[in-house]
Structure formats: structure tokens, C-alpha cells
Amino acid sequence: MRKTGKLDYIEMAAVGGTLDHVKSFYSAAFGWTFTDYGPDYAAFAEGLDGGFQAEVPAKPLPILYSEALEETLAAVEDAGGTIVKPIFSFPGGRRFHFTDPAGNELAVWGE
Numbered sequence: 001m002r003k004t005g006k007l008d009y010i011e012m013a014a015v016g017g018t019l020d021h022v023k024s025f026y027s028a029a030f031g032w033t034f035t036d037y038g039p040d041y042a043a044f045a046e047g048l049d050g051g052f053q054a055e056v057p058a059k060p061l062p063i064l065y066s067e068a069l070e071e072t073l074a075a076v077e078d079a080g081g082t083i084v085k086p087i088f089s090f091p092g093g094r095r096f097h098f099t100d101p102a103g104n105e106l107a108v109w110g111e
Helices: 018-028 069-078
Strands: 006-011 039-046 050-052 060-066 080-089 093-099 105-110
Touching: 006 105, 018 039, 018 050, 018 105, 069 080, 069 105, 080 105
Parallel strands: 006 050, 060 105
Antiparallel strands: 006 060, 039 050, 080 093, 093 105
């Protein structure tokens, strides 16, 4: 069951090689399987769902879930977070990105 604020997904970069190279590594090393969503994104479901994305900064992006996206955005701002990408649509839902007071970037998504 998804609950607001729970870690739900993680996105990682596929830099320093190609997306196929990264998929081959995780497949060979750990037996992971992937679902491709276009040429620049491959998702996995290996305990914690996530995906690799080509051409993004080489830092993992933790993604939290929200049952009420606008309310969560307001709570993040009220708590001192900085919105770095306002709410936008993507295949599967909507999300926003923020940085916490330590400078870590996270995202929050909702359906």
C-alpha cells in the first residue's frame, strides 16, 4: 500500500556508457530485467522499483509517493524545502522535485 512520504522509486543515471551497457551490467551481475520506455529510459522492479535514465546528472534521485501532490508540495515548502521543478506530468502520473535544507534533490510523485 502506497502512503504519502514513503520511498517508492529511485532513478539513476546511465552516464559513462550507454543505457544498454548499464542494463547489461545489472543483468549479468544481479539478474535484473528491464522494461524500456523509449531509447532513454529503462525501468526495473528489483525490490525497490526504479529506472535508469540517459543524459541526466550522475546522482540517484529518490522519489517519494504522495496521495495529495499539491498538499505535499505545500508541506515541503512550509518545512523549508526549495521547489526546483514545479508539478509536471510524466507517463504514469505527476511529480515535482525539491531540495532539502542539506541540498539533496528528491522528487515526489502522485497518480
